[in-house]
Amino acid sequence: MGEAAIRGPKREERGDSMPGRKAPEATRREQILKAAYEVALTKGIDGLTVRAVGARAKLSHGLVHFHFKSKAQLVSALLDWVLATTAVLHVPAVIAHIPLAQDRLRALLRQEMDRLAKEPRRIRLFFEFWALGTRHAPTRARISAELDRYRAAFRTMTAAMLDREPARGAGVTADGLAAVAVSFVNGCAVQAMIDPAHFDIEQYLASVEGILGWS
Amino acid sequence: MGEAAIRGPKREERGDSMPGRKAPEATRREQILKAAYEVALTKGIDGLTVRAVGARAKLSHGLVHFHFKSKAQLVSALLDWVLATTAVLHVPAVIAHIPLAQDRLRALLRQEMDRLAKEPRRIRLFFEFWALGTRHAPTRARISAELDRYRAAFRTMTAAMLDREPARGAGVTADGLAAVAVSFVNGCAVQAMIDPAHFDIEQYLASVEGILGWS
DNA sequence: GCACATATTGACCAAACGGTTAATAGATTG
DNA sequence: CAATCTATTAACCGTTTGGTCAATATGTGC
Numbered sequence: 112m113g114e115a116a117i118r119g120p121k122r123e124e125r126g127d128s129m130p131g132r133k134a135p136e137a138t139r140r141e142q143i144l145k146a147a148y149e150v151a152l153t154k155g156i157d158g159l160t161v162r163a164v165g166a167r168a169k170l171s172h173g174l175v176h177f178h179f180k181s182k183a184q185l186v187s188a189l190l191d192w193v194l195a196t197t198a199v200l201h202v203p204a205v206i207a208h209i210p211l212a213q214d215r216l217r218a219l220l221r222q223e224m225d226r227l228a229k230e231p232r233r234i235r236l237f238f239e240f241w242a243l244g245t246r247h248a249p250t251r252a253r254i255s256a257e258l259d260r261y262r263a264a265f266r267t268m269t270a271a272m273l274d275r276e277p278a279r280g281a282g283v284t285a286d287g288l289a290a291v292a293v294s295f296v297n298g299c300a301v302q303a304m305i306d307p308a309h310f311d312i313e314q315y316l317a318s319v320e321g322i323l324g325w326s
Numbered sequence: 327m328g329e330a331a332i333r334g335p336k337r338e339e340r341g342d343s344m345p346g347r348k349a350p351e352a353t354r355r356e357q358i359l360k361a362a363y364e365v366a367l368t369k370g371i372d373g374l375t376v377r378a379v380g381a382r383a384k385l386s387h388g389l390v391h392f393h394f395k396s397k398a399q400l401v402s403a404l405l406d407w408v409l410a411t412t413a414v415l416h417v418p419a420v421i422a423h424i425p426l427a428q429d430r431l432r433a434l435l436r437q438e439m440d441r442l443a444k445e446p447r448r449i450r451l452f453f454e455f456w457a458l459g460t461r462h463a464p465t466r467a468r469i470s471a472e473l474d475r476y477r478a479a480f481r482t483m484t485a486a487m488l489d490r491e492p493a494r495g496a497g498v499t500a501d502g503l504a505a506v507a508v509s510f511v512n513g514c515a516v517q518a519m520i521d522p523a524h525f526d527i528e529q530y531l532a533s534v535e536g537i538l539g540w541s
Numbered sequence: 542g543c544a545c546a547t548a549t550t551g552a553c554c555a556a557a558c559g560g561t562t563a564a565t566a567g568a569t570t571g
Numbered sequence: 572c573a574a575t576c577t578a579t580t581a582a583c584c585g586t587t588t589g590g591t592c593a594a595t596a597t598g599t600g601c
Binding site: 238239254258283284288293294295298299301302304321322 | 368369370372373450453454456457458460469470473497498499501503505506508509510511514515516519520521526528529530532533534535537
């Protein structure tokens with residue numbers, strides 16, 4: 112020891128371009144998050160490493176730690192982004208203003224199935240976060256809240272349906288119908304992820320409508 | 327060097343009991359697999375480490391490598407075991423001999439929902455394997471085959487149903503109905519895993535039967 | 542009771558990980 | 572243009588991982 116063993120880049124061995132303020136903070140964070148999203152898609156959340164994210168964004172892993180203090184915060188930010196963009200359920204005004212509850216529900220079901228079929232990768236990532244949530248309470252809480260909101264949107268519709276045409280059966284409640292609708296969407300999501308090629312939306316909808324007697 | 331720096335247990339520092347043939351091969355493998363299952367349940371498949379499995383089974387990690395050449399083979403054996411015991415779908419004779427297809431389907435649905443509600447942990451592990459399958463072709467193939475068998479069992483029933491009462495709707499096919507049934511079961515599995523406390527089988531079944539007009 | 546196959550252990554290794562830090566390039570400000 | 576702040580890099584550290592291996596204990600056949 113005595114003289115060498117210092118840390119940091121050695122001047123002689125460097126290439127050309129090095130540090131400095133190039134891009135604004137917000138852009139860098141977004142860039143890193145995007146890289147994290149891509150890595151998570153291909154390697155899974157558990158396979159996501161700070162180094163892989165850095166490599167994907169073409170920067171050092173030290174910089175990732177500079178913008179996100181820890182890997183946990185990076186993953187948390189990624190979950191925020193996934194929840195915000197995947198937006199577990201978004202009822203557009205067009206659907207919300209359909210007069211008949213039955214038609215409204217049908218339109219919403221179709222929208223959701225279309226969305227699931229179109230973005231299987233994002234949904235898959237959502238499920239991975241959910242799996243993570245089974246072992247991590249804070250993550251579970253955030254996802255659970257999102258799913259509650261999802262079911263609530265369906266519940267208002269099934270309640271309106273039963274209001275118009277009550278005597279559908281003995282134990283049929285708005286909660287039960289909403290739960291069934293959500294379960295069906297969830298099941299479709301699983302199916303669309305497992306085997307996207309054989310996921311035929313038209314056939315699914317035709318079957319559902321046939322069963323429900325919607326002509 | 328010259329004398330020390332040898333590997334293996336040092337005689338002086340050992341306790342009392344050590345190696346030897348204690349249990350037969352098959353038992354040891356099963357013991358390790360069970361430990362792997364328990365570790366996977368608590369830490370997830372990605373969190374499963376050879377050392378953790380060894381610790382859980384109260385033996386050294388070296389022994390795990392002795393009975394399973396690599397971690398990959400251990401995980402593969404675990405998948406075999408999960409598929410065999412979770413048995414994605416098993417139609418018992420009692421149900422298979424129900425005369426009316428409609429009643430048969432209803433009984434099968436009820437059995438599956440009961441099973442899912444009773445073993446959420448196993449189902450969760452199954453889903454984790456499936457997530458792993460999205461990035462690992464051999465795993466995907468095995469799971470996919472199992473799910474195909476699952477859907478096929480439903481298809482024979484829906485085909486028999488349509489045979490008895492054909493004109494249910496325009497686009498209603500046996501394939502479509504089977505797909506819907508499977509999707510519903512999948513969705514229930516997800517729901518049962520996400521929020522087991524609020525998973526009310528009776529309400530679900532009542533809603534489904536009410537919708538289908540089964541009285 | 543000795544040879545031999547089989548189990549079993551702990552030490553060891555290389556690789557990869559999350560995280561910290563000194564050095565430094567560039568922008569900002571006075 | 573010098574001081575200062577921010578962004579960035581590579582080296583480094585401690586830990587954990589999958590995997591290998593020599594040593595060793597135990598049963599089996601002869």
